[in-house]
Amino acid sequence: MNRKFIKGILHRPRWELPQSEVTPEAVFRERRRITAMLGFGSIAASLPGYVQAGIFDLFGEPQALAPTRQLNFTVDQQYQTSETQTPYDKVIRHNNFYEFGTGKQDPFENAQKFKVDPWSLTIDGLVDKPLTLGYDDLYKLLPLEQRTYRLRCVEAWSMVIPWVGFPLAALLKKVGVSSKATHVAFETLFDPEQMPGQRNPLMGGGIHYPYVEGLRLDEATNELTFMAVGLYDKTLSPQSGAPIRLVVPWKYGFKSIKSVVRIRLVDKQPPSSWNQLVPHEYGFYANVNPQVDHPRWSQASERRIAEGGLFNAKRIPTLPFNGYAEQVAAMYQGMDLRKFF
Numbered sequence: 283m284n285r286k287f288i289k290g291i292l293h294r295p296r297w298e299l300p301q302s303e304v305t306p307e308a309v310f311r312e313r314r315r316i317t318a319m320l321g322f323g324s325i326a327a328s329l330p331g332y333v334q335a336g337i338f339d340l341f342g343e344p345q346a347l348a349p350t351r352q353l354n355f356t357v358d359q360q361y362q363t364s365e366t367q368t369p370y371d372k373v374i375r376h377n378n379f380y381e382f383g384t385g386k387q388d389p390f391e392n393a394q395k396f397k398v399d400p401w402s403l404t405i406d407g408l409v410d411k412p413l414t415l416g417y418d419d420l421y422k423l424l425p426l427e428q429r430t431y432r433l434r435c436v437e438a439w440s441m442v443i444p445w446v447g448f449p450l451a452a453l454l455k456k457v458g459v460s461s462k463a464t465h466v467a468f469e470t471l472f473d474p475e476q477m478p479g480q481r482n483p484l485m486g487g488g489i490h491y492p493y494v495e496g497l498r499l500d501e502a503t504n505e506l507t508f509m510a511v512g513l514y515d516k517t518l519s520p521q522s523g524a525p526i527r528l529v530v531p532w533k534y535g536f537k538s539i540k541s542v543v544r545i546r547l548v549d550k551q552p553p554s555s556w557n558q559l560v561p562h563e564y565g566f567y568a569n570v571n572p573q574v575d576h577p578r579w580s581q582a583s584e585r586r587i588a589e590g591g592l593f594n595a596k597r598i599p600t601l602p603f604n605g606y607a608e609q610v611a612a613m614y615q616g617m618d619l620r621k622f623f
């Protein structure tokens with residue numbers, strides 16, 4: 283059914299009531315919290331269930347959130363920050379994941395039924411021992427650690443997110459990288475039945491799916507490059523790239539590919555979805571750089587989404603390599619970063 287395929291224009295038909303009058307406790311509490319925030323809590327909470335559901339249709343609140351589990355991990359003090367973390371609620375409600383729509387809230391609205399178990403992640407190509415991981419392996423193969431990184435989107439907003447996962451370098455060590463490999467190619471799941479943006483070009487933003495990304499081998503094995511399976515203390519929600527996504531904190535967010543099914547060691551520069559779509563605006567390197575503007579806007583500053591809401595998010599200066607120059611700048615010595623943007 284084509285309910286709501288253009289954001290803000292075609293809404294869910296009014297006559298379509300929720301499947302059930304029974305509201306799961308967590309969802310109910312969440313609704314109460316939001317209505318309270320909006321200042322009509324006591325009124326809304328006293329309304330019949332279907333009227334509440336109607337109110338939440340306005341905000342596209344899903345009927346139930348995808349389940350998440352607690353994770354066990356160590357906290358790596360080396361990779362923490364004194365900056366205010368973006369609250370969990372915002373991290374899971376403001377996303378880019380075009381497979382579920384191009385609006386910032388579309389992934390939250392459309393991804394809750396995304397199935398991540400079973401999952402299959404294959405690491406192959408120029409490796410000694412190709413490896414395929416199932417869902418449980420993602421949490422067991424390597425020790426999990428928490429790292430708090432800044433995430434800077436090319437659209438000039440940013441968040442501070444505590445990720446749980448493991449360094450990509452540790453995973454690559456398991457498979458043994460061949461000396462012929464120069465780059466690493468990544469691929470997101472292709473499943474148009476589950477991902478409306480992959481079957482409806484209007485929703486998918488023109489990207490040619492599956493979404494792909496790539497790194498140079500030295501970038502992939504840099505100490506900062508991380509595979510995340512969780513955020514805060516839980517497994518990833520679908521909208522954040524469950525069950526496993528890449529996090530490359532010194533590059534624009536589009537390099538941090540979500541819901542990865544394949545990691546392939548190769549001997550040439552792999553394609554990158556945003557670079558393929560608009561090559562003069564999005565480069566392969568995509569290193570955060572306040573001195574190289576996007577053709578349509580400045581990259582000198584960013585809106586930091588922390589407490590206080592999207593609309594009064596603070597504008598702060600953007601740092602070279604998103605503040606990680608010490609760990610990564612040496613990899614680009616002698617390169618013209620305007621040419622290789």
Ligand SMILES: Nc1nc2c(c(=O)[nH]1)N[C@H]1C(S)=C(S)[C@@H](COP(=O)(O)O)O[C@H]1N2
Nearest residue numbers: 377378379380435470493535536538539540
């Ligand atoms: N498969 C896939 N990965 C993706 C995207 C996407 O649309 N599809 N969007 C990217 C962009 S533009 C950004 S800014 C980050 C956003 O991550 P977040 O939603 O967890 O903040 O995911 C990146 N990874």
Ligand SMILES: [Mo]
Nearest residue numbers: 435436535536
């Ligand atoms: Mo982005």
